[in-house]
Amino acid sequence: MSNPDHFLVASMARLDEERVLFLVERGLAAGAAPYRAPGPGPGRPRPGGRALLRGRYFLADLLMAAHIFRQVLDRLFDAAPVAPDPNLPPVIFGTVQGDIHEIGKNITIAFMRYNGLRIIDLGGNVPPQRFVEEVRTSQARIVCLSGLMTSCYGAMRKTVAALGKAGLRGSTTVIIGGQVSEALRQHVGADYWVEDYVQGVEICRTLLTQTRRPEPPLAARS
Ligand code: B12
Incomplete structure (x- = not known):
C-alpha cells in the first residue's frame, strides 16, 4: 500500500478517471519519470486484465480504460514532449478499410511518438488508395496496417x-x-507481423536507423 504505483494501478482498475489523472499530475509534479510504466510487480497479473478475463469488465469498461489511458498519455507527453527525429522519414499508420477499431493503433502510435518517430495517423476505415497517396506525398518508407476483423x-x-x-x-x-x-502476413503480402506495440516500435526504429533490415524472427514469431 505504501507504493504510490499501487494507488495508480488500483484507481485505473476501478476506472476512476478523476483519481488517475490526479495521481498522474501529482507524480509528475513530484518528479516521477514520465515514461516508466507502473505495474503490480513482476509476475503478478494486472488488475484490469484479470477483471476482463474473469468477465467482470464489459466492453464499455474497456472503452473507458482506453479513454483514461489516452488522457494519461497526453499529459505525460505534454510534461515531457519528445521531438520527432528530423532525420527520420515518417511512418504511415492506419486501420484498414472496413475496420474502425483504433484503440490498439492509438496506443502503438503513442509509444512510437515517445520513441522519436514521426507518425502520420490516417485513422480508421482507411481505403487502400489513401495509403498510396500518403506514401507518395510524404515519402514514407514504412506503412503500418492495423486490422482486428477477419472481414478486413x-x-x-x-x-x-x-x-x-x-x-x-x-x-x-x-x-x-x-x-x-504469420499465415496472414503471407496471405496479404506484408513484410512483418507483430503481436504488440513493443515489437512494432522496435521494428520501425531498427528499419529507420539501420541500413540492414531486422531478421524476420524479430516479428514473425509463431
Ligand atoms: C473494443 C472493441 C470494439 C470497439 C472499438 C472501439 C475503438 N474505437 O477502437 C467497438 C465497440 C466500436 C467495436 C465495434 C465492432 N466490433 Co469490436 N471489438 C473490440 C474488442 C472488445 C477489443 C479490441 C481492442 O481494442 N483491444 C485492445 C487493444 C489494445 O488491443 P489490439 O487492438 O490487439 O492492439 C494491440 C496490438 O495488437 C497492437 N496493434 C494493433 N494494431 C497494430 C498495428 C501495427 C502495425 C502494430 C505495430 C501494432 C498494432 O497494439 C496494441 C497494443 O499492443 C475486440 C475483442 C478482442 N478481444 O480483441 C472486439 C472485436 C475485434 N470486435 C469484433 C466485431 C465483430 C465488431 C463489430 C463488427 C461488432 C458489430 N456487430 O457491430 C464492430 C466493428 C465495426 C467495424 N466496421 O469495425 C470482433 C471481430 C471478430 C472477427 N474475428 O472478425 C471482436 C474480435 C470481438 C469478437 N470476439 O467477436 N469493437
Missing part, C-alpha cells in the same frame, strides 16, 4: 497490392498488427 483481411491484402501497383512496394516496408499471424 481482404482490405489489408488490397492495400499491399495497391502499393505494388503504384510502384511503391519496393521502397516501402509493410507491418501488420491487431488480430494477425
Whole structure:
C-alpha cells in the first residue's frame, strides 16, 4: 500500500478517471519519470486484465480504460514532449478499410511518438488508395496496417497490392498488427507481423536507423 504505483494501478482498475489523472499530475509534479510504466510487480497479473478475463469488465469498461489511458498519455507527453527525429522519414499508420477499431493503433502510435518517430495517423476505415497517396506525398518508407476483423483481411491484402501497383512496394516496408499471424502476413503480402506495440516500435526504429533490415524472427514469431 505504501507504493504510490499501487494507488495508480488500483484507481485505473476501478476506472476512476478523476483519481488517475490526479495521481498522474501529482507524480509528475513530484518528479516521477514520465515514461516508466507502473505495474503490480513482476509476475503478478494486472488488475484490469484479470477483471476482463474473469468477465467482470464489459466492453464499455474497456472503452473507458482506453479513454483514461489516452488522457494519461497526453499529459505525460505534454510534461515531457519528445521531438520527432528530423532525420527520420515518417511512418504511415492506419486501420484498414472496413475496420474502425483504433484503440490498439492509438496506443502503438503513442509509444512510437515517445520513441522519436514521426507518425502520420490516417485513422480508421482507411481505403487502400489513401495509403498510396500518403506514401507518395510524404515519402514514407514504412506503412503500418492495423486490422482486428477477419472481414478486413481482404482490405489489408488490397492495400499491399495497391502499393505494388503504384510502384511503391519496393521502397516501402509493410507491418501488420491487431488480430494477425504469420499465415496472414503471407496471405496479404506484408513484410512483418507483430503481436504488440513493443515489437512494432522496435521494428520501425531498427528499419529507420539501420541500413540492414531486422531478421524476420524479430516479428514473425509463431
Ligand atoms: C473494443 C472493441 C470494439 C470497439 C472499438 C472501439 C475503438 N474505437 O477502437 C467497438 C465497440 C466500436 C467495436 C465495434 C465492432 N466490433 Co469490436 N471489438 C473490440 C474488442 C472488445 C477489443 C479490441 C481492442 O481494442 N483491444 C485492445 C487493444 C489494445 O488491443 P489490439 O487492438 O490487439 O492492439 C494491440 C496490438 O495488437 C497492437 N496493434 C494493433 N494494431 C497494430 C498495428 C501495427 C502495425 C502494430 C505495430 C501494432 C498494432 O497494439 C496494441 C497494443 O499492443 C475486440 C475483442 C478482442 N478481444 O480483441 C472486439 C472485436 C475485434 N470486435 C469484433 C466485431 C465483430 C465488431 C463489430 C463488427 C461488432 C458489430 N456487430 O457491430 C464492430 C466493428 C465495426 C467495424 N466496421 O469495425 C470482433 C471481430 C471478430 C472477427 N474475428 O472478425 C471482436 C474480435 C470481438 C469478437 N470476439 O467477436 N469493437
